[in-house]
Amino acid sequence: MKSGFVAIIGKPNVGKSTIINALLERKLSIVTEKAQTTRNAIRGIYDDGKYQIVFIDTPGIHKAHHSLGKIMNQDALNSAKDVDAVILVVDASKKINEGDAFIHDSLSKKIPTFIAINKIDLIRLPEAEAIKKAYANMYPNAKILELSAIENFGIDSLLKEIKAILPEGPRYYPEDQITDKDAAFFVSEVIREKLLKLLKEEVPHNLAVRVDEIKHKKEAAYIKATIIVDRDSHKGIVIGKGGRRIKAVGIKARTDLEEYFGKNIFLELFVSVKEDWINNNLILKELGYK
Ligand SMILES: Nc1nc2c(ncn2[C@@H]2O[C@H](COP(=O)(O)OP(=O)(O)OP(=O)(O)O)[C@@H](O)[C@H]2O)c(=O)[nH]1
């Protein structure tokens, strides 16, 4: 069989998680309209019997302002080392800036690289030609592909291109394994996704979700999770008037979790303030951010 590791990297919000989900044809990684949604490198395993591809979704590389941001960047850049290929995702509707230059300088030039120009649905043909040319200049050895992950355009071609460069190799993960992350990780991500979607700019970036308990009974699972915020004022915002916001988060998360576990879910959410957790290495470690 042919197999290998392929890192999906790029700036925040360019569509990396949308692409891994499209490649795997399942919702593995959370997607929101906000930048810096993904915080951990997440492996998603594609296996069709002839090829096993371990795709790695990564946090968007950005100018970090706190410890968590630095860890996220490191996680992304480390993921792009020792892989068989890199998919560098860029947003077709955005101008090239110093962030692109930083990523360019950080990447190994020895690893086969595919530039996925995503969100092609947002631009016109002449603009597409211009941006393709600009990236071809920047990465003369890379293969340039146009995508609209949201419309599932270009995903098949990307998969085909990757298969073509994979070496003969072992099956790294059991055939039916989908990811390297466990159920608790998935639960916390689903809750965080709902929070990101229901809250305004500042608050969601400063919160984390810790799963305290998943208890399985025959027909239902009982889950307890704590939403960690970094200051008192955010606690009230997360809870909302009369508990309305946290209730809405719970309802939305439960729907996804019931589908994932295939049984009824009883979800209890708590909110806890941990002052400046985002810069506290001990807490970051406890929360699973290395
Ligand atoms: N128009 C358009 N929007 C897209 C496309 N792909 C993704 N998006 C949207 O772009 C936003 C960001 O998508 P994500 O997949 O979360 O982006 P990401 O690169 O993983 O972002 P981070 O995890 O924050 O680094 C979401 O609102 C997506 O729906 C696309 O092809 N076209």
Ligand SMILES: [Mg+2]
């Ligand atoms: Mg993402």
